[in-house]
Amino acid sequence: MLGGLLAGCGGDNGGNNGGGNGGNAAGGSNAASGGNAAGGDGAQTNNGGGTNAGAGTGEKIKLTMWGAVPEEAGPQAVVDAWNQANPDVQVEYVRYVNDDPGNLKLDTALMTGQDADLYMNYTLTRLQKRVDAGTAVDLSGSGYDIDGKMGPDAAxxxxxxxxxxxxxxxxxxxIWLNKDMLDAAGLPVPALDWTWSDLREYAKKLTKDGVYGLLQHDAMFTATIDGTVAGLGLTKPDGSSNFDNDLWKQQFQILHDMMFVDKSTPEYGEQLTSKMPVDTMFLQGQAAMLSAGEFIFRNANNLKDYPHDFKIAFATIPKVTADQKDYKYAGGLGDVLSVNAKSKHRDAALKFAEWYADGGMLPMASGGRIPSSKSVDNKQAMDLLLKGVEDKYDADSMNKVVFGTFPSFQLDVPQQVIDARKEEYEKYFLNKQDLAATLANMAKEHEELTKK
Incomplete structure (x- = not known):
């Protein structure tokens, strides 16, 4: 199995990526706060594996890093290791929730300079917004070879x-699969090139009292339509929007039917208002399939708080049709760590970011966050991910899907377009607007916002 794991990782945003859901509590550490002297000049590597970015200044620097992963799922161990090796540059971790209110909280802190020196971006649209706002440092002259370290997907x-x-x-x-439920229903693990029609049939057969056929994490709700338009192109040859394409129409209709006809997945309004903990429900056996990213590993591997005795298998995010060309999969690289351009300690923050990327983040691997840097030992990361839970996963599908290589994308449209699109498809899934009007409005607003 390990040979397959080491062959390469490719494939979520989708993933995007979602950095996790939960409360808004900020996580702190006992990091020592310091003076406001700029750090980084004369930085040197120490024997502890960190970078003594404040060496020679005689003053202590305090950096604050914002991310969406709960402290106990790895971030606190990361900053503790750095702080032990770098007494002159102490880092505090602040947790924010990767949703609209959480991102607004982070953006406010970045703009006002309120203790936000480093921060994680989970979508390209959020990063673009922060670049436009002048709160992200251009790393062109940093000396850190991102292309060489991370490979072509970084671009x-x-x-x-x-x-x-x-x-x-x-x-x-x-797609996370309860393999025990599949076996009981006589269903094989899906093929790599399955479709939404296939998924619908699986969901109908797997739905029963107290068990949904499919649950979807918020971060994955648009994975198929994003992957579709990434292949088709955002615009048609005549320059008009491709947001009204027939493949979107088919996928939206199938999902709507699953909600209101088959009852195999929750109605959109119910999931929205109840804030369904879909990952917890899947691990408790209340769903046979879950569309989510690798971030669910942190709960799936935590058998103390999320006990389960079934084996988990994996399938790709399905295409709309079997003959769909140029389909892209939610994946690639993620967790983009930026330095706030308004930070008083930009050099020290950059030293931490480089250390984090080149192996400092390894405590995050057990929660599914596999480092992308070529400086990191892949075997060590994989061992951390599977330690103690090897028997909880289907090895064949894990090799093919989780650690397979697929053409991936990062949706490159402004956040305003994403927000406007969401407003329209929500009307459809809340039965406030028909599908034809939904597609037409999405295309119209895409064109108008692009012109602006």
């Missing part, structure tokens, strides 16, 4: 041919 995160953050992990998005 998907370039903005105006420049990097404004380091893509630190391998992104993966897929």
């Amino acid at each position: 998907q995160w370039k903005i105006n041919d420049k990097y404004y953050g380091i893509p630190t992990k391998k992104n993966m998005g897929f």
Whole structure:
């Protein structure tokens, strides 16, 4: 199995990526706060594996890093290791939730300079917004070879041919499967090129009292339509929007039927208002399939808080039709770590970011965050991911899907377009607007916002 794991990782945003859901509590550490002297000049590597970015200044520097992963799932161990090796540059981790309110909280802190020196971006649209706001440092002259360290997928995160953050992990998005339920229903693990029609049939056969056929994490709700338009192109040959394409129409209709006809997946309004903990429900056996990213590993591997005795298998995010060409999969690289351009300690923050990307983030591997840097020992990361839970996963599908290599994408449209599109498809899934009007409005607003 390990040979397959080491062959390469490719495939979520989708993934995007979602950095996790949960409360808004900020996580702190006992990091020592310091003076406001700029750090980084004369930096040197120490024997502890960190970078003594404040060496020679005689003053202590405090950096604050914002991310969406709960402290106990790895970030606190990361900053603790850095802080022990770098007494002159102490880092505090602050947790924010990767949703609209959480990102607004982060953006406010970045703009006002409120203790936000480093921060994680989970979508290209969010990063673009922060670049436009002047809160992301251009890394062109940093001396850190992002292309060489991270490989060709890193280029998907370039903005105006420049990097404004380091893509630190391998992104993966897929369908999590309760293999025991599949076996009981006589269903094989799906083929790699399955479709939404196939998924619908699986969901109908797997749905029963107290068990949904399919649940979807918020971060994965648009994985198929994003992968579809990434292949088709955002616009048609005549320059008009491709947001009204027939493949979107088919996928939206199938999902709507699953909600309101088959009852195999929750109605959109119910999931929205109840804030369904879909990953917890899947691990408790209340769903046979879950569309989510690798970030669910942190719960799936935590058998103390999320006990389960079934084996988990994996399938790709399905296409709309079997003959669909140029389909892209939610994946590539993610967790882009940026330095705030308004930070008083930019050099020290950059030293931490480079250390984090080149192995400092390894404590995150057990939660599914596999480092993308070629400086990191892949075997060590894989061992951490599977330690103690090897028997909880189907090895064949894990090799093919989770650690397979697929053509991936980062959706490159402004956040305003994403927001406007969401407003329209929500009307359809809340039965406030028909599908034809939904597609027409999405295309019209895409064209108008693009012109602006």
